[in-house]
Amino acid sequence: MREVAIVGIGQTPVGEHWDRSLRDLSVQAILDALDDAHIARADALYIGNMLSGELASQEHLGALVADHLGLAGMEAIKIEAACGSGGAAVRSGALAVASGQQDVVIAAGVEKMTEMSSNCTTRYLASAADGDYEAAQGFSFVAINALIMQRYMYEHGLHKEDFAPFAVNAHANAVGNPHAMFRRPITEAQFRAAKPICAPITLLDSSPMADGAAAVILCPLDRAREFSERPIRIAASALATDTVALHDRRDVLFLQAGYESARRAYRQAGVGPDDIDLFELHDAFTIMAALSLEATGFAERGQGVRLAQEGEITRRGRIPICTMGGLKGRGHPVGATGVYQIVEAVQQLRGQAGDNQIEARRAMTQNIGGSGATIVTHILETMD
Amino acid sequence: MREVAIVGIGQTPVGEHWDRSLRDLSVQAILDALDDAHIARADALYIGNMLSGELASQEHLGALVADHLGLAGMEAIKIEAACGSGGAAVRSGALAVASGQQDVVIAAGVEKMTEMSSNCTTRYLASAADGDYEAAQGFSFVAINALIMQRYMYEHGLHKEDFAPFAVNAHANAVGNPHAMFRRPITEAQFRAAKPICAPITLLDSSPMADGAAAVILCPLDRAREFSERPIRIAASALATDTVALHDRRDVLFLQAGYESARRAYRQAGVGPDDIDLFELHDAFTIMAALSLEATGFAERGQGVRLAQEGEITRRGRIPICTMGGLKGRGHPVGATGVYQIVEAVQQLRGQAGDNQIEARRAMTQNIGGSGATIVTHILETMD
Numbered sequence: 001m002r003e004v005a006i007v008g009i010g011q012t013p014v015g016e017h018w019d020r021s022l023r024d025l026s027v028q029a030i031l032d033a034l035d036d037a038h039i040a041r042a043d044a045l046y047i048g049n050m051l052s053g054e055l056a057s058q059e060h061l062g063a064l065v066a067d068h069l070g071l072a073g074m075e076a077i078k079i080e081a082a083c084g085s086g087g088a089a090v091r092s093g094a095l096a097v098a099s100g101q102q103d104v105v106i107a108a109g110v111e112k113m114t115e116m117s118s119n120c121t122t123r124y125l126a127s128a129a130d131g132d133y134e135a136a137q138g139f140s141f142v143a144i145n146a147l148i149m150q151r152y153m154y155e156h157g158l159h160k161e162d163f164a165p166f167a168v169n170a171h172a173n174a175v176g177n178p179h180a181m182f183r184r185p186i187t188e189a190q191f192r193a194a195k196p197i198c199a200p201i202t203l204l205d206s207s208p209m210a211d212g213a214a215a216v217i218l219c220p221l222d223r224a225r226e227f228s229e230r231p232i233r234i235a236a237s238a239l240a241t242d243t244v245a246l247h248d249r250r251d252v253l254f255l256q257a258g259y260e261s262a263r264r265a266y267r268q269a270g271v272g273p274d275d276i277d278l279f280e281l282h283d284a285f286t287i288m289a290a291l292s293l294e295a296t297g298f299a300e301r302g303q304g305v306r307l308a309q310e311g312e313i314t315r316r317g318r319i320p321i322c323t324m325g326g327l328k329g330r331g332h333p334v335g336a337t338g339v340y341q342i343v344e345a346v347q348q349l350r351g352q353a354g355d356n357q358i359e360a361r362r363a364m365t366q367n368i369g370g371s372g373a374t375i376v377t378h379i380l381e382t383m384d
Numbered sequence: 385m386r387e388v389a390i391v392g393i394g395q396t397p398v399g400e401h402w403d404r405s406l407r408d409l410s411v412q413a414i415l416d417a418l419d420d421a422h423i424a425r426a427d428a429l430y431i432g433n434m435l436s437g438e439l440a441s442q443e444h445l446g447a448l449v450a451d452h453l454g455l456a457g458m459e460a461i462k463i464e465a466a467c468g469s470g471g472a473a474v475r476s477g478a479l480a481v482a483s484g485q486q487d488v489v490i491a492a493g494v495e496k497m498t499e500m501s502s503n504c505t506t507r508y509l510a511s512a513a514d515g516d517y518e519a520a521q522g523f524s525f526v527a528i529n530a531l532i533m534q535r536y537m538y539e540h541g542l543h544k545e546d547f548a549p550f551a552v553n554a555h556a557n558a559v560g561n562p563h564a565m566f567r568r569p570i571t572e573a574q575f576r577a578a579k580p581i582c583a584p585i586t587l588l589d590s591s592p593m594a595d596g597a598a599a600v601i602l603c604p605l606d607r608a609r610e611f612s613e614r615p616i617r618i619a620a621s622a623l624a625t626d627t628v629a630l631h632d633r634r635d636v637l638f639l640q641a642g643y644e645s646a647r648r649a650y651r652q653a654g655v656g657p658d659d660i661d662l663f664e665l666h667d668a669f670t671i672m673a674a675l676s677l678e679a680t681g682f683a684e685r686g687q688g689v690r691l692a693q694e695g696e697i698t699r700r701g702r703i704p705i706c707t708m709g710g711l712k713g714r715g716h717p718v719g720a721t722g723v724y725q726i727v728e729a730v731q732q733l734r735g736q737a738g739d740n741q742i743e744a745r746r747a748m749t750q751n752i753g754g755s756g757a758t759i760v761t762h763i764l765e766t767m768d
Contacts, residue, residue, distance in 0.1 A: 001484035021516065053437050053508070058515035060466035063625040063757035067632070073644060075623045076758070077472045080462040082444035088461045092476065098483035100385035124437070131442035132405065239459045241447040248451070260457060373447035374460070
């Protein structure tokens with residue numbers, strides 16, 4: 001299998017882009033990534049997206065974006081795995097390069113969520129859950145996460161306020177990220193006073209709906225220096241699934257697919273949690289941050305929250321997470337999020353993270369679809 | 385690059401399955417394919433689908449189907465390329481095996497189109513076109529094809545009735561296919577008398593909306609005999625794109641992506657049109673059959689219809705097409721169609737096509753998304 005490197009990155013600011021369409025955002029991020037790799041075209045495009053059909057009446061997004069890039073002709077497909085679509089698109093691109101059939105490929109993610117009222121968007125987001133047995137009963141995505149959080153608090157004797165460090169850390173890191181949606185810090189007092197969405201989840205446990213696109217350029221590792229002075233090696237890429245419906249899960253407090261995809265990734269890269277310098281995890285809700293830390297071996301069962309309380313998730317801690325703001329601070333354009341995580345990890349590994357720079361040679365990303373039914377884990381490394 | 389073989393096939397009957405859900409159909413086809421390969425599980429699932437979000441309020445289809453198969457844990461993603469989704473899913477599966485990272489994978493396609501009134505389905509199908517510049521103006525899919533057909537007739541001095549042989553051949557072949565939706569022959573007189581849908585397209589130019597799922601099992605070629613006595617080699621797999629909007633195309637009467645993906649496929653397989661024994665093409669409308677024959681080199685520009693009139697597309701002709709009924713006779717569950725084509729080509733190459741059996745050692749399939757913006761071409765060969 002050919003090894004694969006990332007040689008270009010691009011991203012739009014995350015926010016409410018009422019004046020930009022799905023295709024505009026995609027093209028902006030991809031052209032930036034192509035520029036970053038000093039190229040004008042690629043062999044193929046894998047674009048992660050969840051809701052273009054529902055929100056913009058647009059399927060066939062691969063061909064549409066290739067066309068709008070001025071690159072009609074190239075291979076192009078859309079990859080969908082709910083909120084894990086972006087990570088899955090990067091993995092699809094990496095497999096295409098690894099296969100030897102494509103050399104230089106674009107892996108991108110895009111979501112435009114402000115096209116409709118938030119009411120409809122909430123309904124469509126529930127299509128990441130089991131349509132027949134969860135969504136059709138009115139079980140929204142925030143409700144699913146609220147049940148998990150409630151049970152976690154009960155099992156581990158925690159209070160709602162204990163989750164504050166995740167949101168405080170995410171917002172603190174977003175301040176230094178020019179692409180982040182919420183570039184303002186929040187305090188623990190603000191967290192405690194936040195408006196409830198679906199108890200125990202409040203506004204400040206929740207990542208925002210947003211528009212955005214991000215892209216990376218992939219090529220064979222042995223050609224990486226042609227395109228970049230600081231190529232980043234994809235040391236591991238793994239995707240695992242779990243039951244979609246929460247009621248089918250053996251243990252709703254353990255991300256089995258997070259554990260399994262991390263286990264495969266650690267094995268591919270020949271490393272363990274102790275070898276990871278930063279972790280871009282999927283804090284769609286604060287509870288998911290805790291569960292992701294536990295599934296990947298950074299914390300024992302029930303100890304994810306304590307790790308945060310001890311300050312170990314900040315940029316100066318043992319395992320910095322959400323170093324550019326995470327889903328909470330940077331924003332969560334669902335099908336693009338997995339690509340943003342990888343773009344941000346590359347920024348850190350290249351030393352291009354500005355005020356948020358940490359010392360890092362190896363980064364992990366974990367992108368979650370649904371309430372954990374699809375989880376994609378990548379490990380990235382510098383080549384020096 | 386590892387070579388890839390098909391070692392299992394499965395398909396549901398195509399029709400209006402009011403009593404079967406999206407997941408039921410998927411599982412039925414996949415279990416049949418696993419049985420056919422004498423296995424109970426696989427490493428990954430790539431499932432082609434276009435409209436699960438719109439028609440069944442269900443995204444996250446990869447994880448859902450893996451779960452419902454009892455195989456939660458395996459890698460699983462959805463691939464979308466409009467009506468080319470099925471072919472793109474087989475290609476994604478083939479690349480995963482070729483990369484060396486997966487060994488035994490399922491490539492499947494599913495669509496459930498009878499979930500809603502046909503009015504809505506027509507609206508959603510238009511999401512394969514350019515949402516902003518075509519669909520939003522009321523340009524439906526049949527209207528797009530009608531414009532192309534009208535222009536083709538004008539340019540080449542043809543009449544509507546000249547297209548009859550495509551529909552007559554498809555229905556004649558569907559009679560012998562137990563999985564086909566319309567197992568009844570039609571006559572040229574019936575074709576001439578058919579009800580108009582959007583002139584010059586009538587009911588008998590058009591493939592039907594339908595439900596169905598199909599699946600193939602892929603593995604490395606050098607392991608193929610472990611799973612099958614008659615493995616089929618994937619000699620070529622290629623996907624190309626073109627502009628999505630018709631008004632952006634240099635020439636609306638030439639399937640540039642069909643030409644380009646066929647060119648790449650011929651080169652990969654080291655063959656040309658003369659070496660192909662049968663061609664499962666994408667006759668969503670009769671005009672598309674003509675254009676596909678021309679893009680792939682079986683007919684000169686404007687001669688696709690004549691090839692059909694001369695009887696060369698029947699099972700006894702120079703290049704049999706739609707040998708199990710094609711989209712017109714077997715039915716067109718959009719995201720599944722590309723997989724049905726490959727399943728049927730495998731049936732022919734294995735000698736399992738029953739009454740419809742032809743002598744064939746090498747087959748080509750071509751699956752079209754939109755009005756030609758995504759076209760996937762595969763070449764399959766026997767290994768004897």
